[in-house]
Amino acid sequence: xxxxxxxxxxxxxxxxxxxxxxxxxxxxxxxxxxxxxxxxxxxxxxxxxxxxxxxxxxxxxxxxxxxxxxxxxxxxxxxxxxxxxxxxxxxxxxxxxxxxxxxxxxxxxxxxxxxxxxxxxxxxxxxxxxx
Numbered sequence: 414x415x416x417x418x419x420x421x422x423x424x425x426x427x428x429x430x431x432x433x434x435x436x437x438x439x440x441x442x443x444x445x446x447x448x449x450x451x452x453x454x455x456x457x458x459x460x461x462x463x464x465x466x467x468x469x470x471x472x473x474x475x476x477x478x479x480x481x482x483x484x485x486x487x488x489x490x491x492x493x494x495x496x497x498x499x500x501x502x503x504x505x506x507x508x509x510x511x512x513x514x515x516x517x518x519x520x521x522x523x524x525x526x527x528x529x530x531x532x533x534x535x536x537x538x539x540x541x542x543x544x
Contacts, residue, residue: 415492418464419451420476420499421544424506430520431540432506433532434471437516443488447519447526448533449496460495468499472518473509475502483543488535496539 422432433447440446452467454460461478468476476499483496508518526532526540 415487415489416454416460416495417451417487417492418454418460418467418495418497419449420464420468420478420497421449421482422468422476422499422501422506424520428522430522431526431544432518433521433526433536434510434518435516435531437512437514443533445516446531446533447517447521447529448536460497464495464497464499471510471515474506476500477502483539485535485539488533494535494539496543 423429424432432450434450435445435447438444450468450471451464452471454463460481464478465476468474479498479500481495481497485494485496486492487494510518521529523540523544527537
C-alpha cells in the first residue's frame with residue numbers, strides 16, 4: 414500500500430483560499446490536474462516528517478503540521494492519503510520551486526476547487542466532505 418501525505422495550506426485575503434499545485438509528471442488522465450502539496454512517505458518515515466520534507470522539497474517553504482484532518486483512499490490503486498492542516502512558518506509564502514517537477518501553483522477558493530474540471534477527484538471529495 415502506497416502512503417501519501419498532503420498539506421492543506423490556506424490564506425485569507427478577502428475569502429479563504431487554498432494552495433494547490435500541478436506536476437509536470439505524467440499522471441495519466443490526471444496529468445496537469447491540481448492537488449495540495451505533498452508526496453509519498455519513505456520507508457519507515459512518519460507522516461509529519463514526510464509532510465515537512467515534501468513541502469520543503471516542492472515549494473521551498475517550511476510548515477508546521479497542525480492536525481490530521483482525514484485519511485482517505487487515493488485516486489490511484491493501493492494508495493492511502495493523509496490530509497493535514499498546515500501553517501507556513503513564514504507568512505510571506507515566497508515559493509521557489511523546480512519547474513522541471515512543478516508545473517504551476519494556484520490559490521483557489523473551496524467553490525473554485527469543487528467547480529474546477531482540473532482538480533484531482535480525491536481533492537474535490539476531500540474538500541466537499543471535510544472543509
